[in-house]
Amino acid sequence: MYTAQPLRQDVVTPDLGKIGKPGPSLAAEVREQSGTDFYRCYQCRSCGNGCPFVQAMDYTPNQVLRLVQFGMRQEVLTCKTIWVCVGCHTCSSQCPMSIDIAAVMDTLRLMAVEEGVAIGKPNIIDFHEEVLRSLEKYGRAHKLGIMLGYKRQTGRWLKDLDVGLKMLAKRKLDLIPSRVRDVKEITELFQCYWRETA
Amino acid sequence: MSDLRLQDFSYFPGCSLATTAGESNRSMMQAARILGLNLIELQDWNCCGSSSAQTMCKNLSLAMAARNLSLAPPGRPLVAMCPRCLHYLRSTQKCLKSDPETREALEEKWGRPIYTDLEIIHFMEVLSRYGLDRLKANARRSLKGLRYVPYYGCTLFRPPRLAKERYFQGEMENILGALGAQAVPDALSYRCCGSFLSATDPEIVTPLVQEIIGSAAAAKADCLVTACAMCQLNLEMRNTSRAKIPIFHFSEILALALGAEDYEEWFVRHLVDPRLVIRKLAQAA
Numbered sequence: 001m002y003t004a005q006p007l008r009q010d011v012v013t014p015d016l017g018k019i020g021k022p023g024p025s026l027a028a029e030v031r032e033q034s035g036t037d038f039y040r041c042y043q044c045r046s047c048g049n050g051c052p053f054v055q056a057m058d059y060t061p062n063q064v065l066r067l068v069q070f071g072m073r074q075e076v077l078t079c080k081t082i083w084v085c086v087g088c089h090t091c092s093s094q095c096p097m098s099i100d101i102a103a104v105m106d107t108l109r110l111m112a113v114e115e116g117v118a119i120g121k122p123n124i125i126d127f128h129e130e131v132l133r134s135l136e137k138y139g140r141a142h143k144l145g146i147m148l149g150y151k152r153q154t155g156r157w158l159k160d161l162d163v164g165l166k167m168l169a170k171r172k173l174d175l176i177p178s179r180v181r182d183v184k185e186i187t188e189l190f191q192c193y194w195r196e197t198a
Numbered sequence: 199m200s201d202l203r204l205q206d207f208s209y210f211p212g213c214s215l216a217t218t219a220g221e222s223n224r225s226m227m228q229a230a231r232i233l234g235l236n237l238i239e240l241q242d243w244n245c246c247g248s249s250s251a252q253t254m255c256k257n258l259s260l261a262m263a264a265r266n267l268s269l270a271p272p273g274r275p276l277v278a279m280c281p282r283c284l285h286y287l288r289s290t291q292k293c294l295k296s297d298p299e300t301r302e303a304l305e306e307k308w309g310r311p312i313y314t315d316l317e318i319i320h321f322m323e324v325l326s327r328y329g330l331d332r333l334k335a336n337a338r339r340s341l342k343g344l345r346y347v348p349y350y351g352c353t354l355f356r357p358p359r360l361a362k363e364r365y366f367q368g369e370m371e372n373i374l375g376a377l378g379a380q381a382v383p384d385a386l387s388y389r390c391c392g393s394f395l396s397a398t399d400p401e402i403v404t405p406l407v408q409e410i411i412g413s414a415a416a417a418k419a420d421c422l423v424t425a426c427a428m429c430q431l432n433l434e435m436r437n438t439s440r441a442k443i444p445i446f447h448f449s450e451i452l453a454l455a456l457g458a459e460d461y462e463e464w465f466v467r468h469l470v471d472p473r474l475v476i477r478k479l480a481q482a483a
């Protein structure tokens with residue numbers, strides 16, 4: 001049987017001196033956009049304890065909710081946690097108050113992109129952009145192209161060469177992308193994205 | 199399901215099954231053919247949007263999934279095998295249902311109607327409708343003696359947004375159980391495989407994959423069976439521990455049980471050689 005690891009102890013304590021000024025509240029904005037009422041959170045930390053990736057985060061998921069409640073916009077939008085989160089919904093399914101924490105994370109990521117803040121985990125946004133480049137071009141994900149583009153960008157080719165070669169040898173990476181015939185229909189859809197944020 | 203037309207389904211392969219997980223796709227098509235289910239690939243489908251579009255732009259991810267919905271003819275359910283694709287297609291359908299304005303704008307853009315009442319189901323649901331008794335009657339190889347960990351990963355039953363929709367938890371055990379295999383319950387069946395972190399930050403994912411595989415080894419399982427092709431790949435690719443347990447996609451085991459002959463061809467694409475497990479099955483038979 002697997003025994004749960006204790007919640008990590010070494011996370012950053014938010015600087016409460018930076019609590020947001022009264023005004024249009026960040027919390028209300030996030031609640032509206034995510035459709036999730038996280039005001040009910042009583043900091044039981046189930047979400048933090050259950051998140052498989054908490055070790056790689058700077059704030060635990062429950063702390064992220066707290067930052068939002070405190071209106072600490074800068075801290076929360078530039079943190080690593082929202083990018084490390086893969087949206088696995090482990091937290092959401094374990095929350096005793098049925099708060100969809102993953103939906104809050106989705107919203108915070110979108111807000112970070114829209115507001116153009118410094119990204120807490122740039123290699124992850126690089127990856128998503130690489131995937132989108134492939135989607136814009138072919139309408140489908142061309143994994144080899146994504147891997148090549150992504151590794152080039154972050155200079156981490158060698159790190160993963162072994163796995164990449166194994167995948168090539170097993171023909172798990174197609175050399176030629178599979179593509180949508182009516183690719184114009186796809187590229188049109190990207191106007192909302194590249195043109196506004198790029 | 200005596201009505202023949204009931205056996206027709208629109209099928210959305212998605213990027214993983216169309217490429218990296220070609221073996222899963224192939225085995226699923228085989229299984230379907232053996233059972234007389236007609237999976238009709240969605241004409242000119244595109245990526246469901248995936249977590250990347252979802253992350254970067256709401257409109258984009260909605261539109262990408264919606265385009266697929268606009269390609270699906272009415273009157274037959276749309277089937278997906280990838281849990282993530284299923285999730286995005288369903289959430290988008292739900293969105294468009296409650297937002298007719300956006301739906302109409304997209305319909306006009308593409309000149310095609312979007313049927314928001316279209317049923318969108320997982321392949322396992324197709325099988326459970328087909329009937330487990332009938333499935334059993336079609337089996338050519340018994341899976342008796344195969345101890346497997348049903349690995350659902352995260353997406354197949356979790357998102358609260360879709361909480362009122364059908365769940366698939368336990369479905370794999372029902373289906374593979376009917377075919378003789380024995381589910382091993384005490385392993386990490388729902389622990390996330392790491393998703394895109396497997397590509398961006400392998401050092402985060404590797405120890406977690408180790409734990410998943412370790413839990414399967416401790417439970418003395420012969421293999422893990424995943425519901426998702428990306429999970430399958432991540433678990434194989436990021437396992438650096440000595441325990442090398444083969445990871446199968448659900449459709450491979452299904453096709454095997456239904457008597458698919460060409461399994462050797464797709465098995466060699468695995469990063470962990472699964473032939474030992476198959477030999478064990480052959481000996482038990």
Ligand code: SF4
Nearest residue numbers: 041043044045047095
């Ligand atoms: S599990 Fe729910 S209630 Fe508990 S800390 Fe997390 S969000 Fe708050």
Ligand code: SF4
Nearest residue numbers: 051085086088089091
């Ligand atoms: S959805 Fe995000 S925060 Fe929640 S458990 Fe998964 S990775 Fe952690």
